[in-house]
Amino acid sequence: MSTQNEADHHPDGATVHGTTDPIQILDADGTVLSNAEVPDLSDDDLVSMYEDIKLARQFDQRAISLQRQGRIATYAPMTGQEGAQVATGYALDRQDWLLPTYREHAAKYVHGMKLSALLKPLCGLREGYAIPDGVTVMPEYIPIATQIPQATGMAWGEQLQGQTDTAVLCHFGDGATSEGDFHEGLNFAGVFDVPAVFVCNNNQWAISVPREHQTASETIAQKGAAYGIEGVRVDGLDPLAVYAVTHAALQKAKNPADGERRPTLIEAVQYRYGAHTTADDPSTYREEDEAEDWREKDPLDRMRNFLTNEGLLDDDLEAEIDDRIEAQLTDAIESVEGATTHPTTMFDHVYDELPDRLREQQDELESLRKKYGDDAFHEVLE
Amino acid sequence: MSTQNEADHHPDGATVHGTTDPIQILDADGTVLSNAEVPDLSDDDLVSMYEDIKLARQFDQRAISLQRQGRIATYAPMTGQEGAQVATGYALDRQDWLLPTYREHAAKYVHGMKLSALLKPLCGLREGYAIPDGVTVMPEYIPIATQIPQATGMAWGEQLQGQTDTAVLCHFGDGATSEGDFHEGLNFAGVFDVPAVFVCNNNQWAISVPREHQTASETIAQKGAAYGIEGVRVDGLDPLAVYAVTHAALQKAKNPADGERRPTLIEAVQYRYGAHTTADDPSTYREEDEAEDWREKDPLDRMRNFLTNEGLLDDDLEAEIDDRIEAQLTDAIESVEGATTHPTTMFDHVYDELPDRLREQQDELESLRKKYGDDAFHEVLE
Amino acid sequence: MSSTGSDEAATPEEESREGVSQVETETETATATTTETMNLVEAVRNALHTEMARDEHVVVLGEDVAENGGVFRATEGLLESFGDERVVDTPLAESGIVGTAIGLAMTDMRPVAEMQFMGFAYPAFDQLVSHAARMRSRSHGQYTVPMVVRAPYGGGIRAPEHHSESKEAFFVHEPGLKVVVPSTPADAKGLLIASIRDPDPVVFLEPKLVYRAFREDVPTNAYETPLGKAAVKREGSDVTVYTWGAMVHPTLIAADNVADEDGIDVEVVDLRTLSPLDVETVVDSFEKTGRAVVVHEAPKTAGLGAEIAATIQEEALLHQEAPITRVAGYDVPMPLHELEDYYLPQALRIQEGIRETVSF
Amino acid sequence: MSSTGSDEAATPEEESREGVSQVETETETATATTTETMNLVEAVRNALHTEMARDEHVVVLGEDVAENGGVFRATEGLLESFGDERVVDTPLAESGIVGTAIGLAMTDMRPVAEMQFMGFAYPAFDQLVSHAARMRSRSHGQYTVPMVVRAPYGGGIRAPEHHSESKEAFFVHEPGLKVVVPSTPADAKGLLIASIRDPDPVVFLEPKLVYRAFREDVPTNAYETPLGKAAVKREGSDVTVYTWGAMVHPTLIAADNVADEDGIDVEVVDLRTLSPLDVETVVDSFEKTGRAVVVHEAPKTAGLGAEIAATIQEEALLHQEAPITRVAGYDVPMPLHELEDYYLPQALRIQEGIRETVSF
Ligand SMILES: Cc1ncc(C[n+]2csc(CCOP(=O)(O)OP(=O)(O)O)c2C)c(N)n1
Ligand SMILES: Cc1ncc(C[n+]2csc(CCOP(=O)(O)OP(=O)(O)O)c2C)c(N)n1
Numbered sequence A, B: 001m002s003t004q005n006e007a008d009h010h011p012d013g014a015t016v017h018g019t020t021d022p023i024q025i026l027d028a029d030g031t032v033l034s035n036a037e038v039p040d041l042s043d044d045d046l047v048s049m050y051e052d053i054k055l056a057r058q059f060d061q062r063a064i065s066l067q068r069q070g071r072i073a074t075y076a077p078m079t080g081q082e083g084a085q086v087a088t089g090y091a092l093d094r095q096d097w098l099l100p101t102y103r104e105h106a107a108k109y110v111h112g113m114k115l116s117a118l119l120k121p122l123c124g125l126r127e128g129y130a131i132p133d134g135v136t137v138m139p140e141y142i143p144i145a146t147q148i149p150q151a152t153g154m155a156w157g158e159q160l161q162g163q164t165d166t167a168v169l170c171h172f173g174d175g176a177t178s179e180g181d182f183h184e185g186l187n188f189a190g191v192f193d194v195p196a197v198f199v200c201n202n203n204q205w206a207i208s209v210p211r212e213h214q215t216a217s218e219t220i221a222q223k224g225a226a227y228g229i230e231g232v233r234v235d236g237l238d239p240l241a242v243y244a245v246t247h248a249a250l251q252k253a254k255n256p257a258d259g260e261r262r263p264t265l266i267e268a269v270q271y272r273y274g275a276h277t278t279a280d281d282p283s284t285y286r287e288e289d290e291a292e293d294w295r296e297k298d299p300l301d302r303m304r305n306f307l308t309n310e311g312l313l314d315d316d317l318e319a320e321i322d323d324r325i326e327a328q329l330t331d332a333i334e335s336v337e338g339a340t341t342h343p344t345t346m347f348d349h350v351y352d353e354l355p356d357r358l359r360e361q362q363d364e365l366e367s368l369r370k371k372y373g374d375d376a377f378h379e380v381l382e
Numbered sequence C, D: 001m002s003s004t005g006s007d008e009a010a011t012p013e014e015e016s017r018e019g020v021s022q023v024e025t026e027t028e029t030a031t032a033t034t035t036e037t038m039n040l041v042e043a044v045r046n047a048l049h050t051e052m053a054r055d056e057h058v059v060v061l062g063e064d065v066a067e068n069g070g071v072f073r074a075t076e077g078l079l080e081s082f083g084d085e086r087v088v089d090t091p092l093a094e095s096g097i098v099g100t101a102i103g104l105a106m107t108d109m110r111p112v113a114e115m116q117f118m119g120f121a122y123p124a125f126d127q128l129v130s131h132a133a134r135m136r137s138r139s140h141g142q143y144t145v146p147m148v149v150r151a152p153y154g155g156g157i158r159a160p161e162h163h164s165e166s167k168e169a170f171f172v173h174e175p176g177l178k179v180v181v182p183s184t185p186a187d188a189k190g191l192l193i194a195s196i197r198d199p200d201p202v203v204f205l206e207p208k209l210v211y212r213a214f215r216e217d218v219p220t221n222a223y224e225t226p227l228g229k230a231a232v233k234r235e236g237s238d239v240t241v242y243t244w245g246a247m248v249h250p251t252l253i254a255a256d257n258v259a260d261e262d263g264i265d266v267e268v269v270d271l272r273t274l275s276p277l278d279v280e281t282v283v284d285s286f287e288k289t290g291r292a293v294v295v296h297e298a299p300k301t302a303g304l305g306a307e308i309a310a311t312i313q314e315e316a317l318l319h320q321e322a323p324i325t326r327v328a329g330y331d332v333p334m335p336l337h338e339l340e341d342y343y344l345p346q347a348l349r350i351q352e353g354i355r356e357t358v359s360f
């Protein structure tokens, strides 16, 4: 176990992998590159990775349409980014921690959250972010970059308790790299040499602000040098490359080689095909056709071609997968729609024990509901 | 004038000068290094730079002794760091802005503050941080690193107003580089390409925390790469080298060559010979003899030897300088000691106009003073 | 200052500032000749446009304010009119935004910085309370921070977590800051113009629930609605309700309802400036009615309702006929949207508060 | 958890926690056999030592807390006793400190993070209010943040700017946080132990003015002084003074003085926990005396005095015989030290407040 005294700066830690081209395993067509090695995943895993990417894409479309129909609230789409989300998820062991943002729906699903649980916050349910026992996922982080120092702290905590089989994986966007919390979290990670993997989903945009206005640094990976930690750039639309890079980083976190440092900053270079959220209109700030170049490297298409080339996927299996996805989505939506929460549950879990003043407020709300009924709260009185 | 659209990342900006040895002009004895060039300063300037360094060292000793006698409050000594402070000050043009911390007494003095003004906050006077007209110094910054985004903003403001002859110089310590505000301020500086020079006085310690526990980055200069701005390491005990590097950075800020970027991060490598402040006892966290290596490169000694070698300094001049310094210090101390402030001045300058509630509070204080006298406020009643 | 994207001829700043402030004093009366129908967010935009055209030192900065025109469209069109030196998309960093805005203000610019939501202003808290608030005092009047930090605030729009904050009390507790909250389009314009011209730092909170709720006639000229002055929105003799921002509207509805149903005559005071507080108007109204309710979205405990109640009993206890009731957000984190109607004060709860206070 | 520098045999956490809390209930009575004379900062140190020895999940982190033992020596000796995995000097970054402490707490550690001075906690404000306070609620009880953030607070020690802050109201306004302020060595130890064991995040403010002001007998065993309970420090029948932290001492002096000089019988209530507030004790005392003064260092406007006054008139108006007076810091930035005696409430101003309130 490392102590703070071992956190001396380490020359290798400053190696800037950032300026190199992103690591790829599949070319844009899904063919394995000649100099690349397919990660050690079973055929089943490779196929189910594909299925999850496909599920994610379908989930996205369904969520957008539910939002348009007013059945759920603002939704942050992930199309184009599912490959990176699913691949990082596959790289995790069950006990590893995942810290997602509002966009990592697929990563959460892969790491153990039910589809219905992804929909609950969108339905506005009080228990929207509830986490089931045994699932090591954090409630999604909405204030940008705030998860980063927490990820460092969680990794540190596991390390202090000798949980050498447990690492922490923290997602964030390119915009997040500008926040002070990115800096403080990564600097602590470098100093305390904690088992954490920081995945920057560089989707080129922070709402309307393009990557090149976010920072004058050439790459995001090179920012690792400022913290003495390794920075790696990977093609974020290549699920196999993302898997390989994340897997290696997690292994290193748990069991670094001599002189190697635990934390890694991964820049997964990708693109947000759609809007920032359903409340956003990208046409005000970017050209429609910007997406075209990226779509040619689409993660779903590449995985499909890869699996077909490998003889692991055919039309029958594809149809089977589609049916399963459809059934899962329908189930999930049905299970949350119409769900309601008792109003006074807002007083639950504020503190371990309800303080007197909160109990009075809870009673007051109950008595108002009894007196006037629930409709009175929703009436917009004019 | 640059606009945000020109703030694209620039490959050169990412050049890491950081890993190189610190730039020197004088060797440890004060001899000009064979490959070095003495900056273009007049003989008078060189001598008065020496005088100011000497003044700074004397001021330090006097302030420490005043504090011991209870005549001033907590003081942050600068011995060992005066060379860098004075040299950066000499590199500034009159109109350039200086943002000092609690330790940059000499830098403030060189840029136009009176010695007496340096003592006022230490005497606890209400107007302690008052800045005279025409002096472009900011009240010292106490919350660590908060000056950095402000420096960026000031440089940006000058730039927007076409003040191409005005740059901003911002001091901070090695500890400050860990704060989010360092990151945000430098990132903005890179993106908006503002005429600012960021001087990290890396004195190896942030109170009791040594540089190598502050960050796992090998150097602080290399952190510039994360913002696409140039990082330079300089021997902070070599006044001529600090002058040359700062002067070049300021010139670049005001008038960059083609493709060059305005902001610079300077890491001035130095050492705090004494305590963090008069309230600090360094023997609890570091070895006394650690200072020895650094004292061998002492800025005052090096400048003395340099000037003597150049035939610019002899014993007569040295005595003259000592007399002047003594007189100045005595004057300054006399002029502030015994000074008092009217209690209700605490209500001045809170807002442009005194709000009613503050006026009432001011009146209340006045009537209490009338009723009970000032002594009653200072009595520790038991 | 270099030429800008604006095609309005810019008169030298000092002159125009004086000129305008002469006009302004008349404005609130009947001098304004032309008006235009606007909702609150349009009025904000109009104020920004007006001041940017008048004073080329005014710059707008923040996340997504330029190309995108702001996530609520409050800065739409400014980039086209004033160019990318004066309407600036920044990196995603609130302390950086407020810190650089302080720096801009120090060098005679008049920055208007946007925090995308009030709940995302906390990373800038240190710059606001430790520096913006104290620069004048620290420098003994030599330096000032004529900056405005705008932030949409409040709940009721089914927004995700952290998007519905209403923590105005945090800023009111820091001497040196001014805190302003409009409730109508006309006030939004006049108060924002006054805030931009104000020599001190202003936290300007915009009730996003009513950004588009209604329109009213707003004078097209540059006018100031003075800071530090509350507005009596409804006269009454039985009880005063003090409120601000989005809560003014359900309060007015509640006032009408209790008038109809219970014959209670409610006075409604819209505070408009929360710091410095218009103690005079607060106390005058209370001395008339002798009963008060304070309505705010923020959690009850240590919210601004406490300050108002404490002030009233300090200044006018002998007029007090009933406990001052606080109808406020509960002391819990704002729940996800399904329950926000239960969390926020609604006309229902305000009526109940009024009735209780009057029947005491 | 790996072995640590501590040589105390560590029993499994849950067991020892239960064991101790049984002892503790008796502690405040007469069971404590041994005591030691300590000042407040020694009591803080003793509490940290006690809890670190008892529960190996307790870690201390912050700027200069390890090698240097803290700038006020509050953590002195801990490094030697518990090693550098449990007593950790961090980089200089408050959001990083509180953010990692939240992470540590999420993984079953019990972090005690130090902010070197309260005025330097603002960079961590977002982590405190947006996350520490809400983790339990957001995760619907699945995750909790059993973290303590300690900070020396308050003025009167001739400290430089920003070193004398007393902005407890900022934290009280955020549901989910607890805010605790001891005024004596014995309370400091008992409250800090209770805070460390508390399953919710606690902001623990230490009145540095009285760190070394006086000593008293402090039990050497591990005991809890329960959170959420105010202490009546002096019984009286004419007027109640509510206060906390460093202001308790001038308040007690003022109480004695007005007793001697004016025959006024003052009750003094030390709130100890500012959030959640012990409304019951506050109201009970007021119902007895009918008059109240609140004393705090923080600026008057929107300070906690407002909440106490508002609460009292809400709950006990019919007992109220005079306005509740707030004797507080003025609404200005804390001046440099020459004037701090004028800024801070002193016995002088407290006496004046008491006399005014009683003679109303
Ligand atoms: C502290 C904070 N500031 C502002 C926002 C508003 N906001 C939400 S998402 C977003 C852009 C984030 O961009 P990026 O980090 O690149 O992630 P992406 O959305 O592209 O996945 C902004 C500004 C926020 N949520 N938190
Ligand atoms: C935000 C903040 N946190 C903590 C402190 C307390 N503090 C004062 S000086 C100091 C160390 C600063 O170290 P460094 O930046 O290296 O500057 P130096 O004092 O060595 O010149 C600390 C922690 C502070 N002033 N501000």
Ligand SMILES: [Mg+2]
Binding pocket: A173, A174, A175, A201, A202, A203, A204, A205, A206, A207
């Ligand atoms: Mg992005």
Ligand SMILES: [Mg+2]
Binding pocket: B173, B174, B175, B201, B202, B203, B204, B205, B206, B207
């Ligand atoms: Mg230092």
